[in-house]
Amino acid sequence: MVHNLEHEDHFFAGRCILVNGPVIVGAGPSGLAVAAGLKQQGVPYVILDRADCIASLWQNRTYDRLKLHLPKQFCQLPYYPFPETFPEYPTKHQFIEYLESYAKRFEIGPRFNESVMSAKYDKTCGLWRIKTTMLKCPGRGEIEYICRWLVVATGENAEKVVPEFEGLEEFGGNVMHACDYRSGGVYKGKRVLVVGCGNSGMEVSLDLCHHDAIPSMVVRSSVHVLPREIFGRSTFELAVSMLKWLPIWAVDIILLASARLLLGNIEKHGLKRPATGPLQLKDSTGKTPVLDIGALQKIKCGEIKIVELVNGTKLEIDSVILATGYCSNVPSWLNENEFFTREGFPVAPFPNGWKGKLGLYAAGFTRKGLSGASLDAMRVAQDIGKLWKEETKQKKHSVAVAGLKRYKSQF
Ligand SMILES: Cc1cc2nc3c(=O)[nH]c(=O)nc-3n(C[C@H](O)[C@H](O)[C@H](O)COP(=O)(O)OP(=O)(O)OC[C@H]3O[C@@H](n4cnc5c(N)ncnc54)[C@H](O)[C@@H]3O)c2cc1C
Numbered sequence: 001m002v003h004n005l006e007h008e009d010h011f012f013a014g015r016c017i018l019v020n021g022p023v024i025v026g027a028g029p030s031g032l033a034v035a036a037g038l039k040q041q042g043v044p045y046v047i048l049d050r051a052d053c054i055a056s057l058w059q060n061r062t063y064d065r066l067k068l069h070l071p072k073q074f075c076q077l078p079y080y081p082f083p084e085t086f087p088e089y090p091t092k093h094q095f096i097e098y099l100e101s102y103a104k105r106f107e108i109g110p111r112f113n114e115s116v117m118s119a120k121y122d123k124t125c126g127l128w129r130i131k132t133t134m135l136k137c138p139g140r141g142e143i144e145y146i147c148r149w150l151v152v153a154t155g156e157n158a159e160k161v162v163p164e165f166e167g168l169e170e171f172g173g174n175v176m177h178a179c180d181y182r183s184g185g186v187y188k189g190k191r192v193l194v195v196g197c198g199n200s201g202m203e204v205s206l207d208l209c210h211h212d213a214i215p216s217m218v219v220r221s222s223v224h225v226l227p228r229e230i231f232g233r234s235t236f237e238l239a240v241s242m243l244k245w246l247p248i249w250a251v252d253i254i255l256l257a258s259a260r261l262l263l264g265n266i267e268k269h270g271l272k273r274p275a276t277g278p279l280q281l282k283d284s285t286g287k288t289p290v291l292d293i294g295a296l297q298k299i300k301c302g303e304i305k306i307v308e309l310v311n312g313t314k315l316e317i318d319s320v321i322l323a324t325g326y327c328s329n330v331p332s333w334l335n336e337n338e339f340f341t342r343e344g345f346p347v348a349p350f351p352n353g354w355k356g357k358l359g360l361y362a363a364g365f366t367r368k369g370l371s372g373a374s375l376d377a378m379r380v381a382q383d384i385g386k387l388w389k390e391e392t393k394q395k396k397h398s399v400a401v402a403g404l405k406r407y408k409s410q411f
């Protein structure tokens with residue numbers, strides 16, 4: 001029984017909420033951009049996040065010194081540009097400030113502390129059923145949302161990857177994932193093993209150097225390191241311009257030649273390059289090339305040591321930081337096996353991975369950073385807006401027809 005009409009856009013029925021529009025899961029940049037697009041079209045929605053704030057990846061799971069590593073024009077969300085005063089590479093605090101004002105500007109009010117535990121399409125009623133649990137009171141605060149459209153915006157970095165290592169249990173020191181690292185201040189004079197050499201591993205190692213710690217970085221396989229800028233222009237921006245004229249493999253050759261010229265032979269320092277070029281590798285596997293902001297110099301002068309872990313290696317270390325990456329969590333809660341892979345990414349490659357069947361959508365799984373997320377979000381919001389208007393008009397029409405019939409039957 002519907003006994004409490006809390007808001008004109010969604011009806012409460014006990015612990016069950018009927019949403020007249022989509023439910024968006026995730027209030028990071030992707031979810032916020034979808035919400036803004038819907039707001040502009042007057043489409044009601046509910047946006048849920050397990051955290052207690054917007055953009056929790058940026059607010060709760062990144063280190064202090066982080067800056068965007070792509071130039072600002074590739075990182076802003078749709079409909080609302082960065083302030084002109086922002087530098088070329090905004091700091092994480094500036095980015096968060098921007099996202100907060102974005103949410104305010106489009107009046108986005110997420111329902112926080114609600115973790116989506118399951119979502120499935122109910123064929124009998126043709127609607128999605130999304131169950132959440134209130135993280136602050138697990139077990140007691142369970143809610144079910146029912147809606148026509150479901151937007152998955154939980155991101156490519158939803159969960160940390162924590163590998164198991166032999167000997168880690170006996171290790172008496174501190175072990176943490178890079179998402180819990182804030183600053184190297186507490187590691188002064190300590191020997192720190194950084195596992196992983198992606199952008200996180202490189203930047204954490206560099207931050208450790210800045211705080212007079214002694215970092216060693218584990219390289220398991222291979223990595224592309226590119227300068228962040230080539231002759232004063234952003235490498236990423238150059239690559240985007242070149243891709244308008246040249247095939248991706250040719251752009252990769254140019255990038256690698258420039259990297260060789262500016263950075264020298266990185267293999268000399270123990271950093272093997274993958275056989276596939278940096279952009280092709282990013283597209284096919286999602287592995288992001290390192291855009292160097294100074295770690296390479298520290299590797300060259302030995303302040304960051306490169307180590308290869310082979311069986312039997314013994315290392316004297318005080319702490320371990322696992323910069324071992326992230327994964328999607330979609331398979332853990334979405335009951336669906338057509339649109340998403342087992343790794344939790346849309347099956348269809350970019351730019352076709354935003355729309356599934358039966359009202360299912362995804363934003364932010366393009367492996368193209370924030371600019372890919374923005375593109376997805378605009379497409380999702382426009383498509384849902386169109387459908388929502390058609391269906392609401394239809395409903396209004398059928399209400400009108402029913403009214404007319406009632407009117408006629410009086411005579
Ligand atoms: C350290 C770091 C730096 C980066 N820098 C850049 C950069 O400079 N430029 C760039 O273009 N990209 C960058 N990226 C890529 C990054 O993916 C995007 O910046 C961006 O955060 C993606 O937004 P999103 O909304 O898709 O995902 P997220 O920001 O991860 O947001 C997803 C949200 O979903 C919520 N959520 C997850 N699971 C559930 C659930 N089951 N129930 C409810 N809520 C849930 C999370 O709490 C989170 O708030 C960076 C990534 C990292 C990790």
Ligand SMILES: NC(=O)C1=CN([C@@H]2O[C@H](COP(=O)(O)OP(=O)(O)OC[C@H]3O[C@@H](n4cnc5c(N)ncnc54)[C@H](OP(=O)(O)O)[C@@H]3O)[C@@H](O)[C@H]2O)C=CC1
Nearest residue numbers: 067068069163196197198199200201220221288323324325
């Ligand atoms: N300034 C910025 O804007 C920053 C951006 N980022 C972005 O965040 C995203 C995540 O980056 P990041 O956290 O670096 O993750 P990545 O997935 O890019 O890198 C993970 C690293 O950990 C290694 N690894 C994983 N498992 C193991 C294991 N069991 N043993 C040894 N090594 C292992 C990987 O090696 P292998 O290659 O062999 O699998 C790889 O070197 C990226 O998109 C990145 O660009 C991150 C930091 C800063």
Ligand SMILES: O=C(O)C(=O)Cc1c[nH]c2ccccc12
Nearest residue numbers: 070236282288289367368369370
């Ligand atoms: O920083 C990230 O994680 C990104 O995904 C940004 C990004 C998208 N495409 C790229 C290609 C080369 C370097 C960074 C990126």
